[in-house]
Amino acid sequence: NAGVTQTPKFRVLKTGQSMTLLCAQDMNHEYMYWYRQDPGMGLRLIHYSVGEGTTAKGEVPDGYNVSRLKKQNFLLGLESAAPSQTSVYFCASSPHVAPYEQYFGPGTRLTVT
């Protein structure tokens, strides 16, 4: 099992460009999440999904969109990147039963210039 994988690992964007981050999991988990990690800020939830075709906003959703067309994939989109979106992005998944232990991917380091 690969667990949770993220593509790409690194990316540099210019302000105003768009991109999509892909998260895939092979554990048949119902729930998936996107977080951003910034120095001194911990992990902040951007969006999450409790099942195929569903999405919900987290703590810091502005500037991001997500889609969950397939159970195993969760996409995070930036339509018009801004320097404030420079961060490390982590995807996670968890089963649909308590305590919902989350399994994290290796992260994507995004720089917006």
Add this chain to the structure above:
Amino acid sequence: QQQVKQSPQSLIVQKGGIPIINCAYENTAFDYFPWYQQFPGKGPALLIAIRPDVSEKKEGRFTISFNKSAKQFSLHIMDSQPGDSATYFCAASSTGGYSTLTFGKGTMLLVSP
């Protein structure tokens, strides 16, 4: 509003010392308290977790102490090793009905040889 407060932000101990990381929460509905460990360049991984029906849980050299009345919990690492150097995050959630994890801001631990 930060619902889980974690301290200290960083910690340096000598090999064999016992680092202690503290967390406090506000939401009395929280009933699941995990700790995640993150090595540089990696995603966080579940280290140990506790529920409020017990006051202490040990797994190897890692111990969680829980004080329900004070709404505080802490992580102790016995006989710390340089390989324990990592960032540690506490988190909390309520499992009665789905809810997301709320993370503390993290503690960067360095164990010197």
